[in-house]
Amino acid sequence: MTRAAPRDLATSVVICAYTERRWDDLVAAVASVREQTVPPGEIIVVIDCNTELAERAAAEFVGVTVTENTGKRGLSGARNTAIDLAKGDVIAFLDDDAVAAPDWLEQLLAGYRDTRVLAVGGAARPRWPDGTRPALLPGELDWVVGCTYVGQPEVDTPVRNLIGCNMSFRREAFGLAGRFAEDLGRVGRTPLGCEETELCIRLRQASPGSVILFRPEALVHHRVTPDRLTWSYLGRRGWGEGISKAQVSRTVGADAALATERDYLRKVIPAAVARELVRGSLPGVFALGAVVSATAAGYLRGAVAGQRLRIRPAMPRLVHGPIHVSTVDLSVDASVARGEIPVPARTVGRYRAAQVLVRDGERTLDVVLLPVSGGVVRLDEIIARGHSRPRPAFERPLISVVIPTAHRKEQAVTSVRAALAAGYPHLEILVVDNFPPDGPDEVGDPWLRREVESLGARYLVEPVKGVSVARNTGARASKGELIAFVDENISVERGWFDAVAEEFVADPSVGCVTALVLPASLETDAEVLFERLKGYSHTVRRQRLDRETVREDPLYPLSMARYGPGSCTTWRRSTFEGLGGFDPLLGAGTPSMAGEDLDLFVRLARAGGTVVYTPHAVARHTHRADWLELRERMRGYGVGLSAMLLLSVARRPVVVFSILRRVPRGLARLSSRTPELPLADRAARARLRQLRRDERYGMLEGPVALSRSWAVARSSRWRRRHAP
Known part of the structure; x- marks a missing residue:
């Protein structure tokens, strides 16, 4: 992607506020932005949990977008609200008690001349209550009052992080690193912080070649109120900073979180103490000692209380880069x-x-x-690997492609286009809308219907939630001898249907064919971690799996995943209908969350059926790119697995002994899977362990989830539509 030159960058300036006590400051901040030598494209004022202030600001600031915080209460949530609204190429943040110099925005934008620069911040000079610096606050402690401190660069310099009251980011930075962590940062008057530090560290980890630039010429003046010049505040501020740093350390690793702080303690603080002693300024010496001690104590407290204070990062550091x-x-x-x-x-x-x-x-x-x-x-x-044999000629049967969709309907349309581009002459494509807008069931989503039918595919509506129900609905409406189930986030590549059909034609005993599914991208940490733990590219050797073959595996039936991903499978109609289709109690969209494909494979194995895995049918899967979504998906896999096993026992109680005998080894397998992807550091390994824990904890939820699915299934609407 080509980045615009600084003069061509559209800018959004964000100011967050929460209290009427700073009304005059807020008015001054907005006025300073309006008077910039380079006018901003838009000004956004976000009010955090104060409706009266929001109404007053909306009435006062004509031409300014005023909105209330739609995220979690606090500064981070307010900033994230603004990010969602902002239209600029660069999003700049100014505190509500800071006034920008006239050329502030111009200086920030000048920092983006280098296309590697993803964020630019400037200096913040304190405005003291009486105009003079108090004796108890040496310049090295100006960070306590939210300003640039002595020891920071005096020329343009790449830095680890920017100061919160004066910073800007390219819009794409939030796509790379995610948003501000809403469990960090100031909430009201609580003196916590470090949300901008944590975001900047994540940004560098997500894009190792990027630059975060400190540009002193981009100047703001930050007002310091008298209540921040007390011994009590210094102690509370240091304590809060320590707790915040402990939280950041758990998110991005202690090395990254404390690198700047180690230099500060080793170089800046000793020089400051020596200077204050020479001057005979005992308040300055005591302040330095008090703040450093309070910060260290807060860090220890945060480290000891790790579980209680644990935060949810928007995105973790990359395992080894994209x-x-x-x-x-x-x-x-x-x-x-x-x-x-x-x-x-x-x-x-x-x-x-x-x-x-x-x-x-x-x-x-x-x-x-x-x-x-x-x-x-x-x-x-x-x-050196050589060449392979060509595909033999064979008569191609009609394949019905069922694509269920819920929340990612644009991806479903992409999946339809990929199926059409695969080059197979006898296709029937059915898109089943499992999350239609409110209204008559037969109407569905007009946009999706129009897009699907314009491509020559059929559009169906299934309002009863659950991917299993949607797949079964599509299968009943289809006509093909073979039924391919392709999820909305999967795109098949050219030749996919030919490779699948070849296996069915060559062996009439084959009931199901699974395929090689590779990632569409491995750009983010979450995508790499998913591929490491749940990637489907387990082998490039064709496999024929039947009941006897699978039972030789000591983990059967916990090993049914070796059949391949159920999200991209093709079934012989007679086999699928003979098994009764997918069980509506399992799968995405139900409390059980997953497990429907494993359950169908287990029933196929017990019926003596055969599955062929072919690496020659290649599809691309869009992995979860967000850390929190990935954690939820891993939990869902655990929920679905235990729900599937419990359902298997309910159908055939005797299998409980086989399952219990294999559970310990299965849990050990969950903790030791190490596909061949790079794993560079301790923090990355910790995240892998977290995902495995999420999956194991999800398994504990399976019985309750299955009972909830059963309760939903007993509803009158479900029974009316899907009773056997």
Whole structure:
């Protein structure tokens, strides 16, 4: 992506406020922004939990967007509210008790001349109540009152983090690192902070080649009230800072969270103490000692009370940076002759590794993880793998493609287009809307209906929630001999249906065919972690799995995931209908959250059916890119697994002994899976452990979730539509 030059950047200036006591300050802050030498594109004032103040501001500030905080109470929630509203290429933040210099915005934008720069901040000078610095506050402690302190750079310098009252970010920075962590930061008058520190650290970790620039010429004047010049406030502020730093350490790692602080304690504080002693300023010496001691005590308190104070980061640090995802076809790619694959440059930072799908025409040869060096991936090992046989000719049966969709309907349309582009001549595509707008069931979503039908696909409405119900609805309405179930976040690649149909035609005993599903991207930490723990690219060897083959696995039936992802499977109609379809008590959209595909595989194995996994049918899965969504998804997998096992016992009680005998080994397997993806540091390993814990804790919720699904199933509407 090409970034605009500073003069072409549209800007949004955000000011957050919460109390009428600062009304005059807020008026001065807004006026200073209006008087900039480079006018902002828009000014956004966010009021945190104060309706009267919001009404007053809306009436007073003509031409200013005034809104109330729609997030969690506190400064971080207010800032995130503004980010959602802002339209500018650059979003700048100014405190409500700060006044910007006339060229403040101009100086900030000048920092973006370097396209590597993702954030620019400036200096904040204190405005003392009586115009003079108090003796008890040396310049090295100006951070206590929210200002630039002695020891910070005096020229343009890349830094770890910016100061909260004077900072700006490119819009794309929030796409890379997420938003402000709403469990950090000031709430009312509570002197906590570090939300901007934590965000800046995450931004550097999400984009290692980026720059966060401190530009002293971008100046604001920050008012200091008399209540902040007391010994009590110094102690509380230091204590709050320590607790906040402990929280940040757990989120991004202690090394990143405390790097600047170590230099501050080793260099800045000793020099300040020596200077104050020479001057004979005992209040300054005592203030330095008191603030440092209170901060250290707060940090220890935060570290000891880790579980109670644990925060939910918007996105964790990357395991080893982004991974480039690509495909090389040995039969057509000109890059093979040169022995290398060019890797495109990222907007910020660089790829350190590439996941390469190696194809030879219609056949998959391998999926390899290779280092990126000098912007290319060497192909020496890939070329040596040789070529594969062509696909034999066969008569292609009609395949009905069922795509259930709920919250990601745009992705469902993309999935339809991918299916049409796969090059299979006999397709019937049915999109089942499982989250239609309120209204008559037959109407559904007009936009989705129009998009789907314009592509030649059929649009169905299934208002009863649950992916299993939606799939079953699509299957009943379909006509094909084969039924392919493709989730809305999966796009099949060219040749997918041919590879699947080939397996059914070659062996009439095959009841189901699963496919190789690779990530659509590995740009964020959450995507990399998901691929590490739940990635579907487990092998590039064709496998034929039946009851006897699977039962040889000591973890059966906990090992049914080896059949492949149920979100991208094709079933022979007779087999699917003979099993009764997906169980509506399981799956996304129900309290059980998942497990419907494993349950169907278990029933197939017990019935003596056969599954073929083919690596030659390749699809791309859009992984969860957000850390919190990934954690919830991992919990859902655990809930669904235990719910599925409990349902299996309910159907056939004798299997409880087999399950109980294998549970300890299965739990150990959940804790030890290590697919071959890079894992660079302690913080990354901690996040993997957290995701495994989420999955195990989810398993404890399975019985309750299954009972809730059962209660929903007994509702009159469900019984009327889906009673056997």
